[in-house]
Amino acid sequence: MPVPDQDSLVSVLQHKIGTVGNILPGQLGKATIQIESALNRKVIQILLENDDGACIIALTGLDLGEKIGLMYHIRTKGLVVTVKTEVSKEDPKIATITDIIPGANFHEREAADLLGVVFEGHPNLSRLVLPEDWPKDLYPLRKDAKLEGVSSKLADSQCNTQPEVKMQQSQTDSRLVNIIVGPQHPALLEPEKFSLKVDGETVMDVEPRIGYVHRGVEKAAEQRTYLQDVYLIERICGICNSCHALTFVGAVEKILKTEVPDRARYIRTIILELNRLHSHLLVLGHAGLEIGYETLFQYMWRDREPIMDLTELLTGNRVISSSMTIGGVRRDLKEEDVPKIKTQLAILRKKMDFYQNLYRNERSLKMRTQNVGILSKDDAIKLCVVGPVARASGVLTDVRKDEPYAAYGEIPFKIITRTEGDTFARLIVRLDEIDESINIIEYTLDNMPSGPYRVRVPRIVVAGEAVNRVEAPRGELFHYVKSNGTAYPERVKVRTPTFANIPAFLKTAIGGSIADVPANFVSLDPCFSCTDR
């Protein structure tokens, strides 16, 4: 996808939106458009007409004293365009855009939950992230929110001895049975609740209730220094933790305009690709567990252990690598480790032939995954899904190619896409991406530059704001960081890939049979600690 040069996009925006709001090219991605809050629908409509592949990346809300700032970050032609508006704090009302871009549904519900902005016309503005018994008018992300007294009260809702499943007739239609897949479920690693309305075998409606793993990371990030924030942000998700660290660190480096040495960029690429390898192997094995293929789960996770050992060798911990820091990497890549990495990757590459053969020939596996949860290409674009879920439906989106970071600009690799868009395609895309990642690591190891791997960085960050995107194993990960000249960030916004992919599961599950729900669900590679933050 040819990256348009800055002027053509900005000139198009100037021509179409010039009269309505002023355009600041180069700020917050390709360009920032400041407009009145009433014009948000019109501007986004214009952006959509300009590029039908446009979709919303994130909706950042921040407390500006007496006003609440809202920023729609839109991705057109692979680049970020930010639409900035402001809403007064007394009656924070703005028109919804879910009818134009259905993918914005969750983003608006979260902004309503945490900042108290009311989106008129939004189909269902209920609680998304905060617990049910959270006091009504207390919005945590506002600066003046008093949060001390709340956290100690232990909510004691009705406590019956039944395991967490209620099977009751739904009020609307007697035939519909309401099955709740409760927070504690052996097959799901994390707590989240889906209440499925089932008519016989087909699923009529899925109502997700997330927020069980909401630890308030964005609020906590405002109370810690930038150095401590790297470790906090990294622990949003255990599986893709180096991606979170790099996105945050990259955003701060954009504000500080520090020049990261080449060797650090190459080491970061290796650590990210190792992370992608272990995450993809994990989900392919977990898919085996969900569809009852115990042997595949055991083999996949056995072959994943050498990758964890490599991460441990390079960074000192199997899972949370803690290797990124503002200005470079914390540890150098020792010369005697390079041959170890190469031998392990060669072994893994040989083993992947077996899995490629298995996934394409095992009859019972194909029966469980083919034509399950089909997501068409334009649905994928309308719902703004990212990563392997989008690539399996034929949408060509990969941050490593659209806006190269770390050393991806200098490394030749290809994006893997398929067209079927069903569970089988999503698993195969991940399977092929493993081979691609091995090539990337080997290429990076071969032409690893020498020189420093870290640059000194001041503790006080100059005032400014920046956005940064990284291609995490599950998809495009987006961070927005605003600094106010002190050692503590003003606002950190994190939009994780699973947050964008859940609407895809809701759309594909409805109409399918209930027996398909586990296979469809795991092909999404959901990570709820990412989604809830």
Add this chain to the structure above:
Amino acid sequence: MKSLTMWARLKSPWVLHFNSGACNGCDIEVVALLTPRYDVERFGIKLEPSPRHADVLLTTGVVTRQCAERLKRIYDQMPEPKFVVAIGACACSGGVFKGNYTVLGGVDKVVPVNAYIPGCPPKPEAIIDGVVKLLSSLESSKPEAKTSASA
């Protein structure tokens, strides 16, 4: 007869895993225990689907407000000789997220905990070491003193 049931309890500790708000770093290490490299089935440990079947509750993650009541309910549903192992810094004390508005802190604020395994995340061997230490502490202490664990 008493030593026979004690031998049986030590040799087949069935495990239930509940994540009450973790970054799933510890959860993938707990699931990695079942895989060929660590294979806790050597010690008779089986991952059980329902609280009714389990003896040891492996909890990971900082207890969020929403999960606190679920954790309490699951602990109540487990039949009597039951133990709780807190895995990872978050479960032991809240770790990096301590003090946030939806975080209650460690698991011991909701259920009595018998063994703590620090680490972020602890290596699978450290989790096995924790379970082995828990089992050997049962062996030494008298059977009836084991469930009145330090709150």
Add this chain to the structure above:
Amino acid sequence: MARKLTVSPMIKRVFSHLFTKPATCKYPFVKAEVPDDFRGKQVFDISLCVSCGLCSRDCPAKAIEMVEVDGKRRPLFHLDLCVFCYQCAESCPRNAIKSSVFFELAVIDKSTLVIKPESSLQNVSGAQ
């Protein structure tokens, strides 16, 4: 529909595993080999410490508390809070906090997880 009869490779692989050695490391009976720069329990050397408090200020989990020990302020490590990121070792000007590969830290009662400064001198030797 005449589909080419695809034989799943699993048939051969599963059968062959009956005769291959299981890929299990016999952990508690065999010591686990760990790379030498693994981030295990940190070791504090009280002689190098100049009680500047940088470590407790930079700790992301606020797991280091400065306590009075015979007149001087020394860091007290809460291992249940600690996330073993070694930021303290990095920001200590005198390198008084060193790394060790000791990871079997499971305990039954929580109070043993608080490492007091003066006792940390003995456990420098008794750490492994």
Add this chain to the structure above:
Amino acid sequence: MIKRVIDFWLFFRVLVFPGFTFILFFTLFCDWVERKIEARMQNRVGPAVAGPAGILQPLADLIKLLSKEEIVPTNAKKRFFRITPVLAFSIMVFAICFLPIDGSSAISSSGFAGDLIFVMALVTIANFLLFVSGWASSNPYGAIGASRVLTQFLGYDIPLFLLALTPAFLAGNLALSVIALSQYKFIPFIILTPWAFVLFIITLQAELEKDPFDIPHAESEVVGGLETEYGGGRLAFLHLTRDVQIVLGAALVVTFFLGGPYGPVFFGFPEFWYSLWFVLKVLGVVVLTEYITCLFARLRIDQVLTANWRILLPLSIVSLALTIAMVTWVYPLVI
């Protein structure tokens, strides 16, 4: 007044050797073999701590479960909840007593003409009781798991019966001991009708709820299936019922197709060798079913039902017809 001397030999046969104790310990041994083989096929070690090479692991599980606290949920159907697991287990063990283990069945004079059908009926009743236990626990997952047991079991019962008729037809008699004996004199029926053997193994795979037909125990859809609400002693009996059913299924395969307990006798009295052959053959079949389990993923419930009604049922009828055709026309010419 019926004067009956208490026949101690009968007590010994029913209670100890080929009877209850032997079956119980043989079931535990088969469970250990199954877990070890499954672990070895998944490149793991499997139980290794309880007793030498973990052989006492099933026994440890059993004793631990028996010593746990008994919880009866408030809104469960108390009477059914308490007795059905034990009842299901005892019926299953009673069914095994009819199979010839060491030359003659456990209850020595029990081989009557139609005991093949009687054993099949007992297995059906035991599985129905499993359904009742799932329904009695009044837990939503229990109800779903129980209804799945019923749909799968009743679906696969008919092909199982049809395929069980093949050896009966070959031996010309419905008595199990006669079927086994005729194979000893002649040649094992697996050579005569290999297709029936293959189909019987597949149907057995569905009977015993093993992959790829493992719906009632699907953790991802139906948390604990019908065992969700059970804990302690009753759970032990539910697990035992499932393990005894595996041994019974394997024993049926052995009796129908592999010549029952009979095999070459070397020295000493034949009962010892017969029971040894019986144990070895059953272990062989258990390993075979375990191998098939590790090969496949779990099918969806609608795929399982279509596989049963559209593929397995017609095939079993065809196999019966083929057997009849072969026996009346081809075999007399050959032999």
